[in-house]
Amino acid sequence: EDSLYIPLLTYRTGAFAGSGIPIADGMHDYFKMLNARDGGIGGVKIVTEECETGYTAQKGVECYEATKAKGALVYNPWSTGITLALIPKATQEKIPVLSMAYGLSAAAMGKSFPWVFNPPLTYWDGLSVAIKYVGDKTGGLDKLKGKTIGFIYLDAPYGKEPIPLLEGLAKDYGFKVAKYPVPADKMQDQSSQWLNVQQDNPDWMIMWGWGAMNPTAVKEAAKVGFPMDKFIGVWWSGSEDDARPAGPGGKGYLTLNFTATGADFPAVQDIVKHVFDKGNSSVKEKSKIGEVNYNKGVYNSVLMAEAIRTAQKITGKKAINAADMRLGLEALEISEARFKEIGLGGFAAPVKVTCEDHSGAHAVYLQQWNGTKWVKASDWITPMKDKVRPLLEKDASDYTTKNAPWPARSEECPKS
Amino acid sequence: MSDPILAVNNIEVIYDHVILVLKGVSLTVPKGGIVAILGANGAGKTTTLKAISNLLHAERGEVTKGDILFKGEAVQDRSPNELVRRGCIQVMEGRHCFGHLTVEENLLTGAFTRTDGRAAIRADLEKVYGFFPRLKVRRQSQAGYTSGGEQQMVAIGRALMSRPDMILLDEPSMGLAPQIVEEIFEIVRRLNASEGVSFLLAEQNTNVALRYATYGYILESGRVVLDGDAKALRENEDVKEFYLGVAAAGRKSFKDVKHYKRRKRWLA
Amino acid sequence: MFYREAGQFKTGYADDMAVFPIRQDRIGIAVILAIAYVAVPMFGSPFFVSTIMIPMLILTMAAIGLNILTGYAGLISLGTGAFMGVGAYACFKLATAFPDVNVLVWVLASGFFSAAVGVVFGLPSLRIKGLYLAVATLAAQFFLQWCFVRVGWLTNYSSSGSIEAARRSLLGVQITGPGASETARYLCVLTLLVALTWIASNIVRGRIGRKWMMVRDMDIAAELMGVRLLPTKLLAFAVSSYFCGVAGAMLLFFHYGSMESIAFNIELSFQVLFMVIIGGLGSMIGSYLGAGFIAALPVVIKFAPQILGIELPSAVVDQVTVMIIGGLIIFFLIVEPHGFARLWQIGKQKLRVWPFPY
Amino acid sequence: MVLVEPFARMATNPAFLIQVIWEGFVSGVLYALIALGFVLIFKASGVFNFAQGIMVVFAALTLVGLHEAGVPAWVAVALALVVMYVLAVGVERIVLRPLVNQPDIILLMATIGLTRVLVGFGELVFGGEPKVMIASELGIPSGVWRIPLFDRVVVIKLIDLTAAIVAIVMVGGLAFFFSRTRIGRALRAVADDHQAALSVGISLEQIWVIVWFAAGLVALVTGIMWGARSDVSFALEIIALKALPVLILGGFTSVPGAIVGGLIIGIGEKIGEIYWGRLIGGGIESWLAYMIALLFLLFRPQGLFGEKIIERV
Amino acid sequence: MAFVDTGRKTGPKPIAAGEVLLEVEGISLAFGGVKALNSISFDIRKGEVRAIIGPNGAGKTSMLNVINGFYHPQHGRITYRGELRRRQRPDTAAAQGISRTFQNVALFKGLTTLDNIMAGRALKMNVGFFWQCLRFGPALTEEIEHRRKVEEIIDFLEIEHIRKVPVGKLPYGLKKRVELGRALAQEPELLLLDEPMAGMNLEEKEDMSRFILDVREQFGTTIALIEHDMGVVMDISDRVVVLDYGRKIADGTPDEVQKNQDVIDAYLGVQH
Numbered sequence A: 001e002d003s004l005y006i007p008l009l010t011y012r013t014g015a016f017a018g019s020g021i022p023i024a025d026g027m028h029d030y031f032k033m034l035n036a037r038d039g040g041i042g043g044v045k046i047v048t049e050e051c052e053t054g055y056t057a058q059k060g061v062e063c064y065e066a067t068k069a070k071g072a073l074v075y076n077p078w079s080t081g082i083t084l085a086l087i088p089k090a091t092q093e094k095i096p097v098l099s100m101a102y103g104l105s106a107a108a109m110g111k112s113f114p115w116v117f118n119p120p121l122t123y124w125d126g127l128s129v130a131i132k133y134v135g136d137k138t139g140g141l142d143k144l145k146g147k148t149i150g151f152i153y154l155d156a157p158y159g160k161e162p163i164p165l166l167e168g169l170a171k172d173y174g175f176k177v178a179k180y181p182v183p184a185d186k187m188q189d190q191s192s193q194w195l196n197v198q199q200d201n202p203d204w205m206i207m208w209g210w211g212a213m214n215p216t217a218v219k220e221a222a223k224v225g226f227p228m229d230k231f232i233g234v235w236w237s238g239s240e241d242d243a244r245p246a247g248p249g250g251k252g253y254l255t256l257n258f259t260a261t262g263a264d265f266p267a268v269q270d271i272v273k274h275v276f277d278k279g280n281s282s283v284k285e286k287s288k289i290g291e292v293n294y295n296k297g298v299y300n301s302v303l304m305a306e307a308i309r310t311a312q313k314i315t316g317k318k319a320i321n322a323a324d325m326r327l328g329l330e331a332l333e334i335s336e337a338r339f340k341e342i343g344l345g346g347f348a349a350p351v352k353v354t355c356e357d358h359s360g361a362h363a364v365y366l367q368q369w370n371g372t373k374w375v376k377a378s379d380w381i382t383p384m385k386d387k388v389r390p391l392l393e394k395d396a397s398d399y400t401t402k403n404a405p406w407p408a409r410s411e412e413c414p415k416s
Numbered sequence B: 001m002s003d004p005i006l007a008v009n010n011i012e013v014i015y016d017h018v019i020l021v022l023k024g025v026s027l028t029v030p031k032g033g034i035v036a037i038l039g040a041n042g043a044g045k046t047t048t049l050k051a052i053s054n055l056l057h058a059e060r061g062e063v064t065k066g067d068i069l070f071k072g073e074a075v076q077d078r079s080p081n082e083l084v085r086r087g088c089i090q091v092m093e094g095r096h097c098f099g100h101l102t103v104e105e106n107l108l109t110g111a112f113t114r115t116d117g118r119a120a121i122r123a124d125l126e127k128v129y130g131f132f133p134r135l136k137v138r139r140q141s142q143a144g145y146t147s148g149g150e151q152q153m154v155a156i157g158r159a160l161m162s163r164p165d166m167i168l169l170d171e172p173s174m175g176l177a178p179q180i181v182e183e184i185f186e187i188v189r190r191l192n193a194s195e196g197v198s199f200l201l202a203e204q205n206t207n208v209a210l211r212y213a214t215y216g217y218i219l220e221s222g223r224v225v226l227d228g229d230a231k232a233l234r235e236n237e238d239v240k241e242f243y244l245g246v247a248a249a250g251r252k253s254f255k256d257v258k259h260y261k262r263r264k265r266w267l268a
Numbered sequence C: 001m002f003y004r005e006a007g008q009f010k011t012g013y014a015d016d017m018a019v020f021p022i023r024q025d026r027i028g029i030a031v032i033l034a035i036a037y038v039a040v041p042m043f044g045s046p047f048f049v050s051t052i053m054i055p056m057l058i059l060t061m062a063a064i065g066l067n068i069l070t071g072y073a074g075l076i077s078l079g080t081g082a083f084m085g086v087g088a089y090a091c092f093k094l095a096t097a098f099p100d101v102n103v104l105v106w107v108l109a110s111g112f113f114s115a116a117v118g119v120v121f122g123l124p125s126l127r128i129k130g131l132y133l134a135v136a137t138l139a140a141q142f143f144l145q146w147c148f149v150r151v152g153w154l155t156n157y158s159s160s161g162s163i164e165a166a167r168r169s170l171l172g173v174q175i176t177g178p179g180a181s182e183t184a185r186y187l188c189v190l191t192l193l194v195a196l197t198w199i200a201s202n203i204v205r206g207r208i209g210r211k212w213m214m215v216r217d218m219d220i221a222a223e224l225m226g227v228r229l230l231p232t233k234l235l236a237f238a239v240s241s242y243f244c245g246v247a248g249a250m251l252l253f254f255h256y257g258s259m260e261s262i263a264f265n266i267e268l269s270f271q272v273l274f275m276v277i278i279g280g281l282g283s284m285i286g287s288y289l290g291a292g293f294i295a296a297l298p299v300v301i302k303f304a305p306q307i308l309g310i311e312l313p314s315a316v317v318d319q320v321t322v323m324i325i326g327g328l329i330i331f332f333l334i335v336e337p338h339g340f341a342r343l344w345q346i347g348k349q350k351l352r353v354w355p356f357p358y
Numbered sequence D: 001m002v003l004v005e006p007f008a009r010m011a012t013n014p015a016f017l018i019q020v021i022w023e024g025f026v027s028g029v030l031y032a033l034i035a036l037g038f039v040l041i042f043k044a045s046g047v048f049n050f051a052q053g054i055m056v057v058f059a060a061l062t063l064v065g066l067h068e069a070g071v072p073a074w075v076a077v078a079l080a081l082v083v084m085y086v087l088a089v090g091v092e093r094i095v096l097r098p099l100v101n102q103p104d105i106i107l108l109m110a111t112i113g114l115t116r117v118l119v120g121f122g123e124l125v126f127g128g129e130p131k132v133m134i135a136s137e138l139g140i141p142s143g144v145w146r147i148p149l150f151d152r153v154v155v156i157k158l159i160d161l162t163a164a165i166v167a168i169v170m171v172g173g174l175a176f177f178f179s180r181t182r183i184g185r186a187l188r189a190v191a192d193d194h195q196a197a198l199s200v201g202i203s204l205e206q207i208w209v210i211v212w213f214a215a216g217l218v219a220l221v222t223g224i225m226w227g228a229r230s231d232v233s234f235a236l237e238i239i240a241l242k243a244l245p246v247l248i249l250g251g252f253t254s255v256p257g258a259i260v261g262g263l264i265i266g267i268g269e270k271i272g273e274i275y276w277g278r279l280i281g282g283g284i285e286s287w288l289a290y291m292i293a294l295l296f297l298l299f300r301p302q303g304l305f306g307e308k309i310i311e312r313v
Numbered sequence E: 001m002a003f004v005d006t007g008r009k010t011g012p013k014p015i016a017a018g019e020v021l022l023e024v025e026g027i028s029l030a031f032g033g034v035k036a037l038n039s040i041s042f043d044i045r046k047g048e049v050r051a052i053i054g055p056n057g058a059g060k061t062s063m064l065n066v067i068n069g070f071y072h073p074q075h076g077r078i079t080y081r082g083e084l085r086r087r088q089r090p091d092t093a094a095a096q097g098i099s100r101t102f103q104n105v106a107l108f109k110g111l112t113t114l115d116n117i118m119a120g121r122a123l124k125m126n127v128g129f130f131w132q133c134l135r136f137g138p139a140l141t142e143e144i145e146h147r148r149k150v151e152e153i154i155d156f157l158e159i160e161h162i163r164k165v166p167v168g169k170l171p172y173g174l175k176k177r178v179e180l181g182r183a184l185a186q187e188p189e190l191l192l193l194d195e196p197m198a199g200m201n202l203e204e205k206e207d208m209s210r211f212i213l214d215v216r217e218q219f220g221t222t223i224a225l226i227e228h229d230m231g232v233v234m235d236i237s238d239r240v241v242v243l244d245y246g247r248k249i250a251d252g253t254p255d256e257v258q259k260n261q262d263v264i265d266a267y268l269g270v271q272h
Ligand SMILES: Nc1ncnc2c1ncn2[C@@H]1O[C@H](COP(=O)(O)OP(=O)(O)OP(=O)(O)O)[C@@H](O)[C@H]1O
Pocket: B015, B016, B019, B021, B039, B040, B041, B042, B043, B044, B045, B046, B047, B048, B059, B060, B061, B093, B204, E169, E170, E171, E172, E173, E174, E199
């Protein structure tokens, strides 16, 4: 019987499990809902297989090797490290990698990385939005001159990814950057970093954190009395579990986000109805459905599902293969109307992926913790494409020369 | 012979699942007796003692056949400390002092199983110092830094501190000055006579051992090849020649040992 | 009955000192080599070769390295992961700086860099012993890992901080980088491992190995017999780190293809240490058996339910795998603290005296 | 510049220096708590218990897990202690008893194996999500003191203060309990020579259960304190590694050594990181502690308070 | 006996039998409060068996440790082969031809008997690292050559049957014998034996005595011997020095010493 096989690389164990579990649940539940409600996509059932990576590259590669032969349509590594390890392999073996708003920023250059996709935006886009927001609050980007922006980040490829752009922007707008790396084994003890913050007294703080690093940072920021409404986290630092432990002290903390929070969407309600209420979800409490990271998982599955639909439309096949999937991803477009159609109106900004741009640099908004939940704190803001694009191009060409001979793109760009 | 305090019946011991070391050893120690196990290197004396005190387990050895009765009860499956509590303690070959503890602390560990109060333990401590004045001098130094002989005294003194009914002594004379050897055996005799402590000792120094023991077993390659009253053993020709060094022609000098070997009769 | 040395006479010391003095052993090793070189690439599935065999063989190399240090010279190290990292980063730098030289040369050369680093971190071993030394090597572990992250030059200033294996070939066959077939990579790894195992076993059986073991068993006596401790220990650090470094380079070039510093973390150090202990300290065969157990078993357990068609949540599988591995480690330590190597010996011993026990 | 600038910074902002030292002091105290668990077990059995870190996590998770299941906070503490006791007995029965008289490294490996078992088991039972420590239910104050000093403020979290006090009380109590008593002596005897300890009738079983339980108790306290500062998750296990330099600095066998070592490392690495670390790229905390310890070791191979290594022939 | 090179160089100045080989003068050594040695002087002549006796803790082992450089005395001078010896590292004593056995057997537990004795030759093997890696050519030749010598020692000590047994498992008496073998493998000029016969039965003591005398006879090795068995000491030694808690109380032939009242009081106790 036909099926759509999608391995899901997840982590429910290890130091980052706290972030990994809701994401894994969200990804699963959306597919389960599609299977239960619609009988799959285009009449073909989705078969998922979860493979535990523990956020380590080694296990991630094992998972990839173990599942690729079963006709995997696409991989979601959910770790920048695993993404980096899979990019050359998957490119060679022609299986798409979907690294949703994480991974290698340069993968947005579809010409160089035909098999890697990172919609809706890259870390560099995200950072540029954060700076835009800061500029806005300061009264214009030109007012940033002489200010200090602190950057606290997980000392790993993930956390370091935005630094080149941050330093570039600092030069452009004349602000200073103070960097505070947090080593993985120090995630839960950041007193040094925050002492430094206290000493440098930056005007703004930006955070690229994950897992246990986030709540600790928010707590510490509250402790040293850093103004929380000048503390901006990336979208991976903005879950309820990140802000809640700080108690009232966390009030005002801001993060970027590209998905809506809450369960008030028909599709999410369908998940509750078709999956959770039937006892088919591994979510333990209903209140967890609709939380930030859960919705990220859902969004990741929405992207895959929509790409599959697109691929089915393009190829006319019901049971597509990895190459078809790539076509679908490259032609992926979810308009506002389409979001509404699938029961997710207002859930996220419209997405459009093209051959040239595998991420699309779509808009994000800022959310703010009000002490008990996240509330929207800004409109959708679009990234500074003009600043990001050249960097992406340079980085992509660096990557391909360093890995020469990098296989040239053999697939035609779809006519648009 | 009075009631045996210890009876070992036909035990077999295997190390590491493959090395068979004791091949059916039986012996008894009467209450209030001093029994010696004699035998060449590697005969299995130490193994026998460890089998009795249940320390084999820590060396990956096990008793696979036979049984061991202490005061009439089978003790193979008892833990070593249980046995000490019942009154049987071993002084291990090669001293085994607690190097980082002082001499006095070493002695006090011997009293671990006792519950009769500090005063009694103090009194016994003084008694041990009485036996070994040298230890009193060195009481505050770490045992690891004492000389070989001093460590041997510590080991024996430590065992005495548990007020045992029976002591298994493994090569008590090794490395001790002749004077001390005599002293130690005198102490053995004294304890035996005044407090009725029974002894089972493994010894190489046959000469002394047979002078103090009441009964002896000779072990070779894991088997008892000869046993008898100490006196009878002392008179045995083979024992005389091989263990006591007094052949018919009188004691021969170490200088003149010739490069030949007469076969022991029991090996024939 | 089948495993007897009776009737095989040695006619010279050289014979007696051979690695495999018994004919059955020699036949056995020939069969194993034949399987490794012919059967595995021919019949092994790509998953088996690439996910089980390759990492297993590479980690065997690391285990041999650590075994030289810990098993033969008696110096405990928890810095293996970082020493492997040094090899990987060195090989990455060399291979990108001199792309025209064959990559195998660089893999072998990278070991010298970690040997040098190993010697530096081995210096405290003169004063510090046992577990204290283990902690000193942790300093190496964390310091080196920090360097991998902080020194941009090591990664050629890659923005992601990861290093990649370039595409290189040997005799026209691509052996490294994306697209290298698992068979090609496997054969390279296997050949390097066999060659270096041979060298390692030569070293440990000769004068140098004996000195290491002297220092391990009783350093004071060794010193009083004229062995100079510091050079001997440092040599052990150097040789050991060399093997670890080569293993690290192989891990990058023949297995992952792309790595970040975190891959060389303390977990890796522990993993290799496990292999050495479970396999048997001071035994070459032990390194193989231990690596097979620790590297391959988790993969097997993890994918076993899948292969058997049992549905279990992946997290549960992982948690249970972790538990089973932990439990088995304890179990094997209890059954035989001297590791598989000793079990192997006892097994042979039993075969030798079979059918009569003892 | 590397020599002058940091001191200049210290001098120009003394309030901040005090803040740095206080932070160092608090983390030092917490390192010391973990180290204490190690010391207890090492002292008593010569076992280098790598599982101490996961025991901290495990104890804390049990506590929070029980509370989540509806058990009142203090009852949960009592039950968590029972669980730690059962763990101690289990470890003794299953792991230690069969490994009597084995070399250190084997026992070390066994405890690493134990770590794996506990990690797997803990995640299976409690799940991988971080949990919030029930600090307020246990009456741990959560406020902040802001002390004005040199026209700046020094911030002291009450939880940190509590942690420091608890740790010091704990160390004092344990030092009292284990020193110079019959049990204390037996502990050290066991550490020296298992077999000889057996031969004089010391019950290894009893001793081991006692120390593992004591270590479990320390783990629970540590878990509560650390958990209240950040949250309770498996990431916490990693900090156990931080206790290692503390241990070697203080000496594996010394209770006061654990405290002094903890403070030296805690304060040393804070000052190093804040005043020097950034000059060379930051994040040096990950290895500075080990380097400090290594430096001390070169001069005192047995650590500050450790027992002298006996070398004789 | 073939395993000793007769043509071996014995250092700067060959010492004839009967001349003083080693002389210690006014050696004092204290550990904290413990005075292990207190101004001890004596000499050892080439080719003799020199016994050192004394009660437990008298400082005999410490004396040997001083002689081979493991302990450094606070006072005193040591002259070896006519040369005043400076404070030295322990490993140089071995190079100068002093080797020893230990009171608490210090064999390499994990090695077989054969390897333990081969270990004794560590200093004499020097083929480079490269050949060692290949175990071929010079490395193999060297290994075989030394193996041959070691086999001779094994024959001499009659321990053929335990050649391949790890020494950790040997009974005590055999361990002592292996240790002697290891010391012999160093081809020493001066052999220090610390209680070589402790824990042996009569038969084994006889064997050991025979080995010691044979060694002396056949290679002219000088022997310093610590032993508590007076029978052995009196029979095989040429001269005896008696220590008592750090002091020297007697020095002379066995007969003289045996009759010395101080010695009887301090050490021998009742005569037997
Ligand atoms: N742990 C062990 N593993 C294997 N074999 C052992 C072990 N301990 C002892 N043996 C072997 O058991 C035999 C008997 O040893 P045992 O120590 O009992 O002899 P012994 O009579 O006490 O000798 P000695 O007089 O030298 O002390 C020896 O051959 C020895 O090699």
